[in-house]
Amino acid sequence: MIAVLFKKKETTIDRSKRILPQHIGIIMDGNGRWAKKRGLPRQAGHQAGASNFRKITRYCTTLGIKSLTVYAFSTENWKRPKEEIDALMDLFYDYLQDALVNFREENVRTTFIGDTSIFSEKIQALMQEAVDLSADKTGMRLNIAVNYGGRDEIVKAIKEISAEVAAGTLQESDITPELVSTHLYTAGQPDPDLIIRPSGEYRTSNFLLWQSAYAEYVFMDDILWPDFSTENLEEALDEYSRRNRRFGGV
C-alpha cells in the first residue's frame, strides 16, 4: 500500500461526469483530537463522530453509492481506558436503538463486520434486529465494522478453510483467492474501490487488509472525522476520479 497524500487540486472536475466508486470504505478517525481541541472529554468527540456518521451515510445514499463500509471500532481499540470503551458501547447501543426506530423507512441494508460475539447480549440482540429488519432492503449496503480487524478476519478464514481440509470436504488445490474471500466477513460483496481516512494518519490500522488490495486511498490530513463534511466527501470523490486504476495491467 502506497500512501497517497490528498491535496486539494487546482484542476476542476465536472462532477456530473465523474466515475463514482461502487464501494467506499471510511476510517472514521480523529474523534479524540476533535474533542481535545475544544477542551472536551474524548467521549464528546465520539458523540460528534457518531452524528456525523449518520449524516455522511445518508449523503452516500443520495449519491447512489452501492456499498459503504465504516470502521467504527477495531480489535485493537480494546486497549483504550475502560471509561472510553464504556462510552463507545453506550453510543453504539443508542445508535442501534435509534436506527431501529428512525431508519426503518430508509432503503439501506445494514450488516456488521467483525467478531460481534464479544458484545453484550443486549447489543447483539439489537444488531441482529437491525440486520433482520433491513435484510430485504435494495438500496445501499452499509457495513459497520465493529470489533473488526483485518488480521483477525484472515485468521478466521484460515481456521474455517483448514477445518474443511481436515474434514476432507475441501482439497488443498481448491484454495484460491476467491475461496478465501468467501470466508471473510464481506463474503459476496465487492472489494472497496476507495478508502478515505481523515485525521492525518497515513495507515490502514488493520482495516480491510485483504479486500483493499486494489483500493484507492485518500488520506485527508486537515480534517478530523466529526468535521468531515459532504464537501470533503465530494473532494475525495473528485480525487478518486483522477486516479488511473490499472489493476496490474498497462
Ligand code: IPE
Ligand atoms: C476514531 O477516533 C474512533 C475510534 C477509534 C473508536 P479516535 O478515538 O481514534 O480519535 P483520535 O485518533 O484519538 O483523535
Ligand code: IPE
Ligand atoms: C482506527 O483508528 C480505528 C477506527 C477508526 C475505528 P485508530 O485511532 O484506532 O488507529 P491508530 O491507533 O491511530 O492506528
Ligand code: MG
Ligand atoms: Mg484515532
